[in-house]
Amino acid sequence: MEIIQQILFVAALAVTGWYITKRVRLITRAIKLGRAENRFDHPDERLKTMLLVAFGQKKMFTNLLVGVMHFVIYAGFLIVNLEVLEIILDGMLGTHRLFAPYITPVYPILIDVFELLAFGVLAVCVIFLCRRFIAKVPRFQEKRHREMTRWPRTDAAIILTAEILLMIAFLTWNASDSVLRDRGVGHYAELQGVVPDFLISQFFKPLFAGFSDTALTVYERTTWWLHILGILTFAVYVTYSKHLHIALGFPNVYFSDLQPKGEMQNMPEITKEVQLALGLPVTTDADGSQNNDNGEQPAEVGRFGAKDVQDLKWINLMNAYSCTECGRCTSVCPANITGKKLSPRKIMMDTRDRLEEIQRGWKTNGYDYKDEKSLLNDYITAEELNACTTCQACVNACPININPLDIILQLRRYRVMEESQAPASWNAMFSNIENNMAPWKFSPSDRFNWADQVNEK
Amino acid sequence: MSTEKTYKVPTMADMVASGEEPEILFWVGCAGSFDDRYKRVTIAFVRILNHVGIKFAVLGSEEACTGDPARRAGNEFLFQMQAMANIQVLNGYNVKKIVTACPHCFNTLKNEYPELGGNYEVIHHSQFLQGLINEGRVRVKDGQSFKGRRITFHDSCYLGRANKVYEAPREVLAALDADLVEMKRVRANGLCCGAGGGQYFKEPEPGKKDVNVERVEEALSTGADTIAVACPFCMTMMSDGVKNKNREDSVRVYDISELIAQGQGL
Ligand code: SF4
Ligand code: SF4
Numbered sequence A: 001m002e003i004i005q006q007i008l009f010v011a012a013l014a015v016t017g018w019y020i021t022k023r024v025r026l027i028t029r030a031i032k033l034g035r036a037e038n039r040f041d042h043p044d045e046r047l048k049t050m051l052l053v054a055f056g057q058k059k060m061f062t063n064l065l066v067g068v069m070h071f072v073i074y075a076g077f078l079i080v081n082l083e084v085l086e087i088i089l090d091g092m093l094g095t096h097r098l099f100a101p102y103i104t105p106v107y108p109i110l111i112d113v114f115e116l117l118a119f120g121v122l123a124v125c126v127i128f129l130c131r132r133f134i135a136k137v138p139r140f141q142e143k144r145h146r147e148m149t150r151w152p153r154t155d156a157a158i159i160l161t162a163e164i165l166l167m168i169a170f171l172t173w174n175a176s177d178s179v180l181r182d183r184g185v186g187h188y189a190e191l192q193g194v195v196p197d198f199l200i201s202q203f204f205k206p207l208f209a210g211f212s213d214t215a216l217t218v219y220e221r222t223t224w225w226l227h228i229l230g231i232l233t234f235a236v237y238v239t240y241s242k243h244l245h246i247a248l249g250f251p252n253v254y255f256s257d258l259q260p261k262g263e264m265q266n267m268p269e270i271t272k273e274v275q276l277a278l279g280l281p282v283t284t285d286a287d288g289s290q291n292n293d294n295g296e297q298p299a300e301v302g303r304f305g306a307k308d309v310q311d312l313k314w315i316n317l318m319n320a321y322s323c324t325e326c327g328r329c330t331s332v333c334p335a336n337i338t339g340k341k342l343s344p345r346k347i348m349m350d351t352r353d354r355l356e357e358i359q360r361g362w363k364t365n366g367y368d369y370k371d372e373k374s375l376l377n378d379y380i381t382a383e384e385l386n387a388c389t390t391c392q393a394c395v396n397a398c399p400i401n402i403n404p405l406d407i408i409l410q411l412r413r414y415r416v417m418e419e420s421q422a423p424a425s426w427n428a429m430f431s432n433i434e435n436n437m438a439p440w441k442f443s444p445s446d447r448f449n450w451a452d453q454v455n456e457k
Numbered sequence B: 001m002s003t004e005k006t007y008k009v010p011t012m013a014d015m016v017a018s019g020e021e022p023e024i025l026f027w028v029g030c031a032g033s034f035d036d037r038y039k040r041v042t043i044a045f046v047r048i049l050n051h052v053g054i055k056f057a058v059l060g061s062e063e064a065c066t067g068d069p070a071r072r073a074g075n076e077f078l079f080q081m082q083a084m085a086n087i088q089v090l091n092g093y094n095v096k097k098i099v100t101a102c103p104h105c106f107n108t109l110k111n112e113y114p115e116l117g118g119n120y121e122v123i124h125h126s127q128f129l130q131g132l133i134n135e136g137r138v139r140v141k142d143g144q145s146f147k148g149r150r151i152t153f154h155d156s157c158y159l160g161r162a163n164k165v166y167e168a169p170r171e172v173l174a175a176l177d178a179d180l181v182e183m184k185r186v187r188a189n190g191l192c193c194g195a196g197g198g199q200y201f202k203e204p205e206p207g208k209k210d211v212n213v214e215r216v217e218e219a220l221s222t223g224a225d226t227i228a229v230a231c232p233f234c235m236t237m238m239s240d241g242v243k244n245k246n247r248e249d250s251v252r253v254y255d256i257s258e259l260i261a262q263g264q265g266l
Helices: A001-029 A043-055 A058-062 A065-091 A106-133 A150-183 A185-190 A201-208 A213-237 A242-254 A268-277 A313-320 A329-332 A343-366 A382-386 A393-397 A405-420 A424-436 A449-455 B012-017 B027-032 B036-052 B068-073 B074-093 B105-111 B124-136 B169-172 B211-221 B232-244 B255-264
Strands: B026-028 B097-100 B120-126 B151-155 B179-181 B228-229 B252-255
Touching: A001 A065, A001 A213, A001 A313, A001 A343, A043 A058, A043 A242, A043 B074, A058 A065, A065 A106, A065 A150, A065 A213, A106 A150, A150 A185, A150 A201, A150 A213, A150 A242, A185 B120, A213 A242, A242 A313, A268 B074, A313 A343, A329 A343, A329 A393, A343 A405, A343 A424, A382 A405, A393 A405, A405 B068, A424 B036, A424 B068, A424 B074, A449 B027, A449 B036, B026 B036, B027 B036, B027 B105, B027 B232, B036 B120, B036 B124, B036 B232, B036 B252, B036 B255, B068 B074, B097 B105, B097 B124, B105 B120, B120 B124, B124 B169, B124 B255, B151 B169, B169 B255, B228 B232, B228 B255, B252 B255
Parallel strands: B026 B097, B097 B120, B151 B179, B151 B228, B228 B252
Antiparallel strands: none
């Protein structure tokens, strides 16, 4: 009997592992569609940022209450994994509470902590569900935000409900286990006196008073299996969900922008053209490296700016997979606040949706597959792009240092430089700069006229 | 007012001709050169520079747009054309230290020119004024015109969030001995005036209201009679917003350097 359970368990683990590996490969492949960009510089600063922002959740605490609640789930997630380790070993070895006899004095303390966290997670998930679906926090509502369509909202509900069920399974499993120990049934008796009642689950014990020994054993086994199968399913589900941030959040922050928020990235391929146009010595190759004049052909220059995900940088694509759809970016966006179509969260979600569309294409048609669609126009419209004031509020607000503005800028570059599709008044501004050295139509020779007035009262 | 005093605006070319080198280059910017309202700010700042006796120069008609609006609107070619031409001029004069009253010029010169070969120490005029006040070179006479006035400061994105300059303009205002009141969204959470990213040069996309109106409503709700700004675009957007609310008789928009110049009787 035991051995069948062990075999089933190992099989479940193997299937999960195989599936997750497949998903990770696919997502990595999608991220690698993006253009090369070195984000391995300044490791010290990157590590520090990751410790503060990802591990320390620094930016979550701008809203203290939500910060604390999220921290409970986060700590629960990190620490409950220790418990999962025991569960997995038990499952494979056919043991029961493997660690208990070895670390007797600390074991109950550990489980008490896990239970406390599990209870915290449960409570917070209930509150989060209420916030979304009863109190209707505006940034999650479809009425106000058209990117919050059915799937993102269902996704959030599934995750929160799943976490609640997992925690209930965990707590009642401990409770039924305690009762079995008290009654001295089968192998449960072995831990009598070694493992006491636990902090939270002891209160659930009365629920099981009327259960027969067999029923109780069945309940204990079922919840044990539910708990671990739930976790494994969850791990696979996460790769399809906004919940992927629990894994990608860390590297995403590690590789985030280090330069000042107002600095927009240089396009070295253009530097070369401009140097040629101005008759200056060319100092860079198209890839940005110093010109070494060894006669090598520079790497082929792609598009100017981005039309589709392939034209973006890999970090933009990792950003898209990491986005939690929390909408903090959108709720500080001046364009969005004043009713324009632009929503930085939608920019991130569109980018991910486009990547997933390509993934689906790969599945049915192989990796060379190309379709007719593009991120620009099919997902993100000119009206959205044109509304951005480049104020960086979204970049500042994102709890995991995602940069929606960078994508907006690259799409703008494509529209302006490849398609010459700027709004007419921008074109006028461009030609003024070109001809008058100022965005307005004034004669450059009048530029210094203000000085005549310094001595006027 | 000190009518006897004459203020001077030396150009870089003058300096070179007389074999001199200025301490700082004052980068005026397009708005500071052409916008009627913002010219008053340029003049106020030049008067302060004269008053404290700093050796400065401007480029005059040799200055050109930094390219900021072009880059942010997506026209990288035009930006780099402007940048390289400006860098040639600046490097030609061996410029080392630049002060500017425009956060957009500040950000571009400071963060974006180095990669194209332009390396300078770039200071925003709020930081520069703060320095003068700290050194005691600028002293606002005992609150003649400011006592009891309520001033609120509007953070501009390219000074604040972009470059983390939050305190300098506030310290400058603190020297005025007025009542400083903060809006709800300030510093890193400051709300854009609605002009950045090339928005200034086109109509806004359709929406419920304009960004500057939203921001002015917030400023007015502080009860301030003066909205202090440190950016030419914020200046226009805030002024338009105040007009939109029909409050131009009771609420004024000033640049911090104008307030300091007023406080000094310049
Ligand atoms: S940078 Fe653009 S998208 Fe981001 S908050 Fe500002 S206006 Fe919105
Ligand atoms: S980009 Fe950041 S702030 Fe915006 S929804 Fe995604 S995770 Fe939240």
